[in-house]
Amino acid sequence: MVVTRWKAILEDRNRFFWLLQVAGWSGYALVHYIGSLMHEMRDIYALVLILGAYAGFLLTVPLRYFYRRIWDVKPWYLIVIVLAASYVSAALWAVIDNATYWEIYKFGFRPETNWFYFKNSIAKFYIMLSWSGLYFGIKYYQMLQDEKQKALMANSMAHQAQLKMLRYQLNPHFLFNTLNAISTLILIKENDLANQMMQKLSKFLRFSLDNEPIKKIPLQEEIDALLLYLDIEKVRFDERLQVDIEISAEAQKALVPSLFLQPLIENSIKYAIAKLEQGGRIHIQAERFADDLLISVSDNGPGTKKSTAELLASGGVGLSNTRDRLQALYGKNYSFTLTDAQPQGLKVAIRIPFEQAEIS
Structure with missing residues (x-):
């Protein structure tokens, strides 16, 4: 029963995406929390991490639908668009993250901390770029599996047709x-x-x-x-x-x-x-x-x-x-x-x- 349920989830592309999305961002928050166990205010910091992961979760959802629309563009254009989209998403994430820090810890974006904001946005850019790479990698793998399945089905149908022709002859x-x-x-x-x-x-x-x-x-x-x-x-x-x-x-x-x-x-x-x-x-x-x-x-x-x-x-x-x-x-x-x-x-x-x- 459990195996059948998991198989149904894996075959449903939409449900599989949301499963990976939740698992991935939950793992992101958990890894960062484990790394900050020595933090003096770890309970409050855990809230910051959860909010940050939630922001990343929300910002990558539009990326999924955006990447669907640009899927068929030329490879070089696709690379440039993905890089730009990843950086824009990272910059927005850095602004949200910085505002969260300011509201909870009472420090965040100030005129004298532009360098901190830039470094934060670059770090998040790599995370967004990794998310984009995983999205395209999994999507291409699923497409290859679909083509393989179609080829196997076509071969099976041709095989069955040949056998029927031989028998009915x-x-x-x-x-x-x-x-x-x-x-x-x-x-x-x-x-x-x-x-x-x-x-x-x-x-x-x-x-x-x-x-x-x-x-x-x-x-x-x-x-x-x-x-x-x-x-x-x-x-x-x-x-x-x-x-x-x-x-x-x-x-x-x-x-x-x-x-x-x-x-x-x-x-x-x-x-x-x-x-x-x-x-x-x-x-x-x-x-x-x-x-x-x-x-x-x-x-x-x-x-x-x-x-x-x-x-x-x-x-x-x-x-x-x-x-x-x-x-x-x-x-x-x-x-x-x-x-x-x-x-x-x-x-x-x-x-x-x-x-x-x-x-x-």
């Missing part, structure tokens, strides 16, 4: 295949199967809409969504499509990008299962290894002799899209490799940082 491809299959089932009078397929498609799309592309979900939820997709495909392939899932208990709780396995399975079905008359098998495996999560998707299809680069270029949108999403999310801290499966087929191996899902 898959939906039309998947929908086209599924709707085409439903249309075929209707044409051959398989209305019950078409209805089942439509219901499973509805559940899958609901899951897709409920999970943003930039959101990470537990691997178990990803597998649940994948099973919905596989149920749809099994309507098309029936017993020709066999799937083995081997996920360790620890890996089930790991956070992964939502719906990043579906395009890999779709790729295996398209280039492996669909090409085999007797159908084929897809094997999904995931386990934790040290600080990484290792995931593999393999099939027993005809395989390929193409290089990874050629496969990414010719393997449809699924492979390259998944790799691009991983790169956008994890930077260089991931791996995505394509190798031959044993005894035949293709294997996609993924390594990403292991992130534990929080249990509420």
Whole structure:
């Protein structure tokens, strides 16, 4: 609660200024009072110090609004104006301070004490100049932080837009295949199967809409969504499509990008299962290894002799899209490799940082 309150104060520029203003001038009075503890009339002198600090407090408030108005002038003009404004404020402060001394101690400005007044105004000029320097320094720092925050926000928005584009790029491809299959089932009078397929498609799309592309979900939820997709495909392939899932208990709780396995399975079905008359098998495996999560998707299809680069270029949108999403999310801290499966087929191996899902 206290941290939240202080954070709110620091983010509110106006409240932050007044906090620093009060703290700064209070500190000024306290430091001078500690230095005058041996003063014979320290109780009265404390009043003088408080009045002097209050005068400085009041005189610097107009400076804040004045500096706002001249903020955009040329640097050399700004320096000259700040020096002049600081000296004028110091001179007024010296007059008020001197009058306070005269009223309380019964000595102050007199014709023969012009040198004392001048020295007092110069001393206060340095204080006012320090206040001005702090004001501009803090103001420039806040502006730099604002620009940095804006740059980070713009980068984050661009990053999110890229991830959404990559994820949503898959939906039309998947929908086209599924709707085409439903249309075929209707044409051959398989209305019950078409209805089942439509219901499973509805559940899958609901899951897709409920999970943003930039959101990470537990691997178990990803597998649940994948099973919905596989149920749809099994309507098309029936017993020709066999799937083995081997996920360790620890890996089930790991956070992964939502719906990043579906395009890999779709790729295996398209280039492996669909090409085999007797159908084929897809094997999904995931386990934790040290600080990484290792995931593999393999099939027993005809395989390929193409290089990874050629496969990414010719393997449809699924492979390259998944790799691009991983790169956008994890930077260089991931791996995505394509190798031959044993005894035949293709294997996609993924390594990403292991992130534990929080249990509420």
